[in-house]
Amino acid sequence: MISVGVVGGSGYTGGELIRLLLAHPMVELTAVTSRTLAGSPVCETFQNLRGATDLVFAPVDVESLRRCDLVFFATPNGVAMELVPELLAAGIKVVDLAADFRLKDPAVWQQWYGMPHACPELLDEAIYGLPEVNRAAIPSARLVAAPGCYPTAVTLGLLPVIEAGLAVHGPLIADSKSGVSGAGRNASVDLLFGEVTESFHAYKVFAHRHHPEILQTLATISGRTHELVFVPHLVPMLRGIHATLYLQIDETEQAIRQLYEQRYRDESFVDFLPAGAHPRTRNVRGSNLNQIAVHQQGNQLIVLSVIDNLVKGAAGQAVQCMNLMSGFDESAGLAAVAQLP
Amino acid sequence: MISVGVVGGSGYTGGELIRLLLAHPMVELTAVTSRTLAGSPVCETFQNLRGATDLVFAPVDVESLRRCDLVFFATPNGVAMELVPELLAAGIKVVDLAADFRLKDPAVWQQWYGMPHACPELLDEAIYGLPEVNRAAIPSARLVAAPGCYPTAVTLGLLPVIEAGLAVHGPLIADSKSGVSGAGRNASVDLLFGEVTESFHAYKVFAHRHHPEILQTLATISGRTHELVFVPHLVPMLRGIHATLYLQIDETEQAIRQLYEQRYRDESFVDFLPAGAHPRTRNVRGSNLNQIAVHQQGNQLIVLSVIDNLVKGAAGQAVQCMNLMSGFDESAGLAAVAQLP
Amino acid sequence: MISVGVVGGSGYTGGELIRLLLAHPMVELTAVTSRTLAGSPVCETFQNLRGATDLVFAPVDVESLRRCDLVFFATPNGVAMELVPELLAAGIKVVDLAADFRLKDPAVWQQWYGMPHACPELLDEAIYGLPEVNRAAIPSARLVAAPGCYPTAVTLGLLPVIEAGLAVHGPLIADSKSGVSGAGRNASVDLLFGEVTESFHAYKVFAHRHHPEILQTLATISGRTHELVFVPHLVPMLRGIHATLYLQIDETEQAIRQLYEQRYRDESFVDFLPAGAHPRTRNVRGSNLNQIAVHQQGNQLIVLSVIDNLVKGAAGQAVQCMNLMSGFDESAGLAAVAQLP
């Protein structure tokens, strides 16, 4: 049993994290902080939690978190890096769900996030929290950077091919689609129901911050540089990411299927689908699962990879990391399946 | 052909008004103003209008509107009353789509809208722009107050009964449901896709500003005071109002059906449906039509009344008033039917 | 630990029941039957259940259910009554989620469901499975008729007033709104995305089968006949019922609030909200909770009551009944809160 805190608990990722932690058998959630909501009950903001918690939002300071063994940051980019050094110094482990500790190179961070990094000395220590890639390193980490939602869906979709070092001809193309909750719970005209529903569009072509993150992870895995074309799109739905990945390869479909099957046979949270399958984002809504299917014709490989952006793409994966960091069963608190419909 | 301006053209009502006016055969739209968007092309905000207009948002001042014969206000409540006196003095007619000139009693206005009225001397002159009720008075009006969306659906649903002075036992109950566009295009967490979709709820029970407006209209029609229970609800859809009205009456269903049929036989924009019908909001989406059905059992009468909140509930009705004020055919520019699906 | 079967497991209610039972700590789900899908894996139809179950749909016959201690029917109306006598004779308990055993009078059943009842001799024995009303009778029942979704939301919203025998003037009005999953998973043009989304409408005014069910329950509670006006509406969302209830009463708001607070203080699955609250259906999506709020002005009482139609309105309530019938904690397997957003 560990004591856990959540910094920045008023957004969609924070709310999902609170929901998962309250149901976790090995966790006591002892602090949830919010700059804007300090003093008000958590269940006023998240009315699904009435009866499930009496917690009141605390101010965002180290004092509120002193009792915690581990703290999650579900804050906007740039907040965690201001507080993390002090928490680590106090012996508190950290899982950051924002981007602060994902990129290894502070110059790249500054280029994409528009501010200098506050504690570049921690970037090397931070472990990228994708258990399917870094399962060995996460248990002993003090600081874990949970991956972005798109990077999770794209990286797990490509992982077997990249790890196997298969020659890929031409760029990797990652046509990616996300539900609206991925953009957070901010008062913005662009996220209004009236702007989003009954429409579909691409955004930030060549300019999305998850691009360097995916590239860095792929390079770490394969030891070489990859060419990636990444186009995000907004889908009029709450949750879900669907990555459609296009690769030109030399192997047969049978070889590729075997590669994926072997790679993911023992992964609790990756479900490689039978031939011919087309995963739907709803299959994994609210669950920590990643469903993957492959289709091939000649040397054209198409990988379909779906996750829930708030669970496997954020809060669920962060809990999975916490489980590993705390010696719990990796699946503890993450057994729920999706609700249909 | 008249020259027309729109003040406050950056919201959903303003956008709908611009769309209707650009297609109107007797109108030249010469000015659209916006406090926040002055200087930017209208079609950057409303990308459906690319190619349809080269207008640029003008600043909100009388100068921008000097050339107009008639000006619409699609502004937040409290803005029109600051500018209208000057416009009227300049010989420019006004149709206000906000609430500034709907209530006759400035004290009631102040109570519900939280500010003193800037030109109470105009309240008597202002004509309530519900053509089915005030068709005689609108043509000669200088200043028309277009009704709210809920009041339009509720009032037209009740009109034949109220006009006929039928005894109604107990309160009139107006259980009303609106699509999200009725709340406008404001950056507000409550209107986010993530907050609104896949949910349904009542709001402002006993506290909605359309309550006194409906009561005033009913009293004007019948010459007596009515008791009304009005509960608005938010539906996860873009457009549409569905009012479900409950009345206890003494007449037979046959008598009621005849009453509605006769009352609405010559109305272009009210479609009284055959027995057994259940109108759907989509039937009138994008159109200026009001579909009404009645169901009766014993002395319980149920009226179902649907409109598009942005058209018959706002911009379309305002154009209908403009047509009357300008000597045009009342239906000019309002012939489009709903798109299905 | 008991062995449980589900008859008619291919619809939305069946799928939700399977999901809840697979996660239930005291249940082994040993049989799921389907007329049309016999022989195919359950997780092909419900792809959210991949990895969670290896069950294959069995044919619909008593043989498939012989091992079960308790069997749920999630079949169309009229199916359960053909099989239930044989199951009871074999010592197997039954919870029917269809309407077969809800109405006490076989003539009323035939009138509303269009067929003679196959085993009218069981109607008296069947217990109406609303634990908040029948908690004493359910534990010893062999046959439980789980309530309809609308009746659950309406009855629990009215219960304190009806039980207290408060004088209500005029009819009880239940303006009710349901998500689309309440209509089931049948290939019907009326339920297509293209017909349902972005629209709202009433249906079956004065003609819905839940009308006699609600009336019967209210009469059982109060010992007298009530007058009820019940209008169902379809909301373009997956799950959720919102009942808006209108009553004319003599008591003060304070008295009414105390009545509801006391009545529901010890109910695990009814959450009576603070003054001024407007419950949203999403607050209880996927959970077995019923949130209720009251608003009053003069003698006009408005009750807002929300449930998830597939959980508290169907599968969850059936599990709650099973818990009572099996001596389990009433909340076993029903602890999950709603996901937001």
Add this chain to the structure above:
Amino acid sequence: MISVGVVGGSGYTGGELIRLLLAHPMVELTAVTSRTLAGSPVCETFQNLRGATDLVFAPVDVESLRRCDLVFFATPNGVAMELVPELLAAGIKVVDLAADFRLKDPAVWQQWYGMPHACPELLDEAIYGLPEVNRAAIPSARLVAAPGCYPTAVTLGLLPVIEAGLAVHGPLIADSKSGVSGAGRNASVDLLFGEVTESFHAYKVFAHRHHPEILQTLATISGRTHELVFVPHLVPMLRGIHATLYLQIDETEQAIRQLYEQRYRDESFVDFLPAGAHPRTRNVRGSNLNQIAVHQQGNQLIVLSVIDNLVKGAAGQAVQCMNLMSGFDESAGLAAVAQLP
């Protein structure tokens, strides 16, 4: 003024065609047929058309269409080819919105549509009704095959590059997303609101019938064979197609922008957007417009192309062809812009 008929008027494409034709200034819609609905008023099925037409569905036979100058087929694939020869023989022009006359090779047709072609002798004569490609040939055609919805969005997105014969390295990738109305108005579980909303998925990877159609058109334009990877996806919305096209080219972004600008400068229904734009499907909802944007980095070109699948992707384009075949202004009856929101 011409007399026009619609065969198969009960689906979404048929309904949209009826809506457009009723508002067309040069058309009298004299017959709408339906196998299943013969004898019932059109406005009972399409309740948006109440008051706009008194037409009654006629049986599907040549007799019903004898008076027409031109007949549209909005029927399932394989129906038009049975009736078209007789209509042409009677001097009636035909625009087929189904696939019967799109593919030139009857063997390819049989392979993809699973039945022998009934009148292969007409395949050569049939003109592919994409005015931006075939404007010269359409006016004199007796038989026009209106393109599929995906092929319209993809082909117009690629057209300038293909016409210019630019070298494209590697396959053309067309990641395509469609609203649900593209699948028609058929009673199918897969199209239920409960199955489609709040989810996103790819379907028919390597197996969609629009694949050979796009390939044929590209080959006709360039005179050579292209390699195309086409993946369709279903978006939980009513209308709209978004094609995201990936090409590897040698030209500069500036050259590509000029190419698109020149090619589409005089096209009424193609709107080439300024640099940096991300078109939204809602911009063209209900309109006949195709909005296209290009983004380039190095030699990676990304084209974003959006249409309304029921208008420019079906009924609107068919009317555009009719206009050309009848000597009308090409834009007649097609001026409406999209409604926002």
